Amino acid sequence: xxxxxxxxxxxxxxxxxxxxxxxxxxxxxxxxxxxxxxxxxxxxxxxxxxxxxxxxxxxxxxxxxxxxxxxxxxxxxxxxxxxxxxxxxxxxxxxxxxxxxxxxxxxxxxxxxxxxxxxxxxxxxxxxxxxxxxxxxxxxxxxxxxxxxxxxxxxxxxxxxxxxxxxxxxxxxxxxxxxxxxxxxxxxxxxxxxxxxxxxxxxxxxxxxxxxxxxxxxxxxxxxxxxxxxxxxxxxxxxxxxxxxxxxxxxxxxxxxxxxxxxxxxxxxxxxxxxxxxxxxxxxxxxxxxxxxxxxxxxxxxxxxxxxxxxxxxxxxxxxxxxxxxxxxxxxxxxxxxxxxxxxxxxxxxxxxxxxxxxxxxxxxxxxxxxxxxxxxxxxxxxxxxxxxxxxxxxxxxxxxxxxxxxxxxxxxxxxxxxxxxxxxxxxxxxxxxxxxxx
Amino acid sequence: xxxxxxxxxxxxxxxxxxxxxxxxxxxxxxxxxxxxxxxxxxxxxxxxxxxxxxxxxxxxxxxxxxxxxxxxxxxxxxxxxxxxxxxxxxxxxxxxxxxxxxxxxxxxxxxxxxxxxxxxxxxxxxxxxxxxxxxxxxxxxxxxxxxxxxxxxxxxxxxxxxxxxxxxxxxxxxxxxxxxxxxxxxxxxxxxxxxxxxxxxxxxxxxxxxxxxxxxxxxxxxxxxxxxxxxxxxxxxxxxxxxxxxxxxxxxxxxxxxxxxxxx
Numbered sequence: 001x002x003x004x005x006x007x008x009x010x011x012x013x014x015x016x017x018x019x020x021x022x023x024x025x026x027x028x029x030x031x032x033x034x035x036x037x038x039x040x041x042x043x044x045x046x047x048x049x050x051x052x053x054x055x056x057x058x059x060x061x062x063x064x065x066x067x068x069x070x071x072x073x074x075x076x077x078x079x080x081x082x083x084x085x086x087x088x089x090x091x092x093x094x095x096x097x098x099x100x101x102x103x104x105x106x107x108x109x110x111x112x113x114x115x116x117x118x119x120x121x122x123x124x125x126x127x128x129x130x131x132x133x134x135x136x137x138x139x140x141x142x143x144x145x146x147x148x149x150x151x152x153x154x155x156x157x158x159x160x161x162x163x164x165x166x167x168x169x170x171x172x173x174x175x176x177x178x179x180x181x182x183x184x185x186x187x188x189x190x191x192x193x194x195x196x197x198x199x200x201x202x203x204x205x206x207x208x209x210x211x212x213x214x215x216x217x218x219x220x221x222x223x224x225x226x227x228x229x230x231x232x233x234x235x236x237x238x239x240x241x242x243x244x245x246x247x248x249x250x251x252x253x254x255x256x257x258x259x260x261x262x263x264x265x266x267x268x269x270x271x272x273x274x275x276x277x278x279x280x281x282x283x284x285x286x287x288x289x290x291x292x293x294x295x296x297x298x299x300x301x302x303x304x305x306x307x308x309x310x311x312x313x314x315x316x317x318x319x320x321x322x323x324x325x326x327x328x329x330x331x332x333x334x335x336x337x338x339x340x341x342x343x344x345x346x347x348x349x350x351x352x353x354x355x356x357x358x359x360x361x362x363x364x365x366x367x368x369x370x371x372x373x374x375x376x377x378x379x380x381x382x383x384x385x386x387x388x389x390x391x392x393x394x395x396x397x398x399x400x401x402x403x404x405x406x407x408x409x410x411x412x413x414x415x416x417x418x419x420x421x422x423x424x425x426x427x428x429x430x431x432x433x434x435x436x437x438x439x
Numbered sequence: 440x441x442x443x444x445x446x447x448x449x450x451x452x453x454x455x456x457x458x459x460x461x462x463x464x465x466x467x468x469x470x471x472x473x474x475x476x477x478x479x480x481x482x483x484x485x486x487x488x489x490x491x492x493x494x495x496x497x498x499x500x501x502x503x504x505x506x507x508x509x510x511x512x513x514x515x516x517x518x519x520x521x522x523x524x525x526x527x528x529x530x531x532x533x534x535x536x537x538x539x540x541x542x543x544x545x546x547x548x549x550x551x552x553x554x555x556x557x558x559x560x561x562x563x564x565x566x567x568x569x570x571x572x573x574x575x576x577x578x579x580x581x582x583x584x585x586x587x588x589x590x591x592x593x594x595x596x597x598x599x600x601x602x603x604x605x606x607x608x609x610x611x612x613x614x615x616x617x618x619x620x621x622x623x624x625x626x627x628x629x630x631x632x633x634x635x636x637x638x639x640x641x642x643x644x645x646x647x648x649x650x651x652x653x654x655x656x657x658x659x660x661x662x663x664x665x666x667x668x669x670x671x672x673x674x675x676x677x678x679x680x681x682x683x684x685x686x687x688x689x690x691x692x693x694x695x696x697x698x699x700x701x702x703x
Contacts, residue, residue: 062629062630067589070647071648072648072650073690073696075650076652077655079656079684080672082685136622136624137622139616139623163625207488237458257458257459259457259459259487259488260482260486260488261460283482284482285460285481286480286481286487288480418681422678422681423662423663423678423683424440424441424594424676425442425443425595426595426674426676427452427665429447429452432467435665435685436445437443437663437676438440438454439440
């Protein structure tokens with residue numbers, strides 16, 4: 001299934017007065033302008049603001065050469081309106097039931113937030129987190145998955161875009177802190193999962209359609225131990241991953257997108273920052289294949305065929321995001337963003353099979369889920385809604401259109417999510433007076 | 440997706456799908472899980488991993504970044520697996536890593552936001568201007584690049600044909616983060632990005648004629664730009680702030696930006 005996410009931004013979320021700013025090196029702050037305005041008035045304003053080569057305002061030393069003497073319009077101008085979500089978005093979720101904590105990744109504010117496991121919003125108000133890791137020192141950019149090394153009490157997260165890093169923080173990290181370890185990973189990483197049994201972790205990477213496996217503790221420019229990639233893998237824009245060390249398997253969700261070039265075969269070096277493709281492969285043309293769940297041997301490498309593949313119209317898979325596996329019940333839970341559901345499959349399912357259970361419907365309050373995580377100790381399933389500011393907790397055997405056991409809000413009830421996720425372009429729809437933003 | 444174009448004549452939205460090697464055209468009122476009206480995809484198209492698109496509404500042509508260091512031009516309504524009408528790419532063209540495309544039918548040219556990944560701040564990023572009907576490996580007719588331009592990590596561009604202006608988003612920053620630094624940061628706060636405005640006839644290492652830049656703007660890494668000439672507004676999307684900023688800039692629309700009197 002393919003879908004296009006475009007945000008038609010509401011025109012006014014936050015109106016800002018456009019006022020003069022002090023002469024702090026800015027070029028040409030412009031006062032509030034009332035319409036209509038004529039050229040004479042514009043000239044007067046610009047002269048008043050020191051924009052006409054009269055040397056009143058000097059650009060900062062860091063500005064490009066020649067700008068100091070150039071005649072330029074504009075300058076350090078405050079926006080008249082801003083559309084932005086001041087609250088964190090809930091992307092991925094992971095639970096440490098032994099320590100009663102839940103951790104969410106937040107790509108909107110480039111942060112990780114930790115909550116008490118039993119935190120619950122019984123009113124319309126949001127719940128305060130136990131702590132948050134956020135700020136430039138963290139290095140987190142447009143992050144995606146989060147996972148835990150419960151033995152070492154470490155939190156892992158990974159950049160999906162802008163940065164190309166995996167960052168590891170101690171459980172007790174809080175505020176604007178440097179990561180304990182940083183690892184360079186290929187561009188467009190999304191999922192992370194640790195296998196304690198193998199002492200390894202796996203990272204999925206979207207465009208090159210690959211899974212890279214590192215030793216636990218890898219840092220810096222350390223190369224992966226192995227890479228799973230190639231046409232036989234049937235990887236297609238992979239996202240969620242679960243590294244099942246007990247059954248020695250890697251379980252992966254795929255959106256199904258295939259780029260225009262054939263995937264680089266075998267165990268060639270992963271694509272690194274600054275190169276568009278690892279090496280030129282034949283142009284095959286892009287394809288939108290059906291989404292799937294693919295399963296590989298835990299020690300697979302190169303162009304390895306999956307052991308099993310769940311794919312087809314009966315599966316209902318549509319933008320499958322995070323995945324978790326309950327090895328006791330032998331079940332797989334998938335956050336199915338495309339239809340706002342959680343789909344449960346048997347762990348050993350293969351082919352075009354229907355899920356054994358689906359949590360779906362208006363009573364569930366599931367809304368664009370990105371994250372899903374089992375709490376096996378307490379018999380619960382956590383869901384992180386990207387479509388609003390809530391996380392939901394269901395009994396582990398929940399099925400159908402059922403209300404959640406608990407709701408955790410990170411914003412007041414009804415606070416909208418703008419939906420921006422590393423936006424890269426904008427267009428103006430003059431017919432509807434709307435602004436279009438692709439994610 | 441790193442690109443989008445709204446076609447007001449046919450009321451269509453055109454988007455590149457990098458991960459699926461495709462260009463989709465949707466109805467202007469599309470919402471939710473809406474199917475595209477047209478899909479351009481396949482080996483003949485040469486579309487590999489497209490980041491940006493533009494539509495020349497006068498000549499009825501769809502301009503696509505291939506994701507493979509070239510500009511592809513198709514009939515606007517092309518769909519399926521069809522070859523492009525024209526292609527610009529190769530060493531003479533200097534086209535290398537395109538993050539923005541635009542066209543000026545009035546001046547018969549294409550505008551390319553071109554990146555060169557040399558890994559250092561002495562950027563070779565440029566705005567390249569080609570003749571509209573160029574094909575093959577031509578030299579650009581104009582090239583706006585160099586330290587005086589401030590162009591480092593260029594992104595989306597748009598063109599105001601009425602006034603002959605190029606609006607460009609400049610990130611002005613190489614993502615640099617060294618955990619060993621005492622105070623590491625992925626961006627340099629002294630080198631935040633900006634919106635730059637050039638004349639489409641500018642050439643060489645010239646400063647912009649207009650800018651939106653500085654702490655009051657809120658811009659960190661602007662990635663996209665569009666404008667509304669009726670309201671004299673500039674819209675900038677920022678990939679670090681995750682925010683859409685709207686600026687009232689009559690000075691960009693009521694006369695040639697950067698000139699104390701009409702003209703420069």
